Amino acid sequence: MSDSRSRREPNKTIITPLTLGGSMIDVGTEELLEETPQIVTVEGNRYVLHERENGDVALYSAICPHQRGRITAREEILLCPNHRWKFDPETGECLTVDDERLPAVPVSREDGSLVVETLPSKIA
């Protein structure tokens, strides 16, 4: 991959954190959106990166809200292998249990990069 800030493996990308001017945190380049949903690691924590059908970018915690399992991205579904809860990558909503969801972090596009203002510690 041409981006020196990240290393990509099948369906998983390890990102070396880079804090831009101010408090913006670099998630990676927009090239990551070519294959989503996928798991990315930002500042040592796992997230699900997804480009929604409307072009918006979503970043969700990849920690299951049930018992903190590790969410995986399998084709068009997010799955916790511990107890098989499934999540919709478009919304982060749980498809298995009502009123559960993956917490989302707002993502912006800036000059070909994906950035977030903060990574809340409660979901990191």
Ligand code: FES
């Ligand atoms: S820990 Fe994820 S479904 Fe139970």
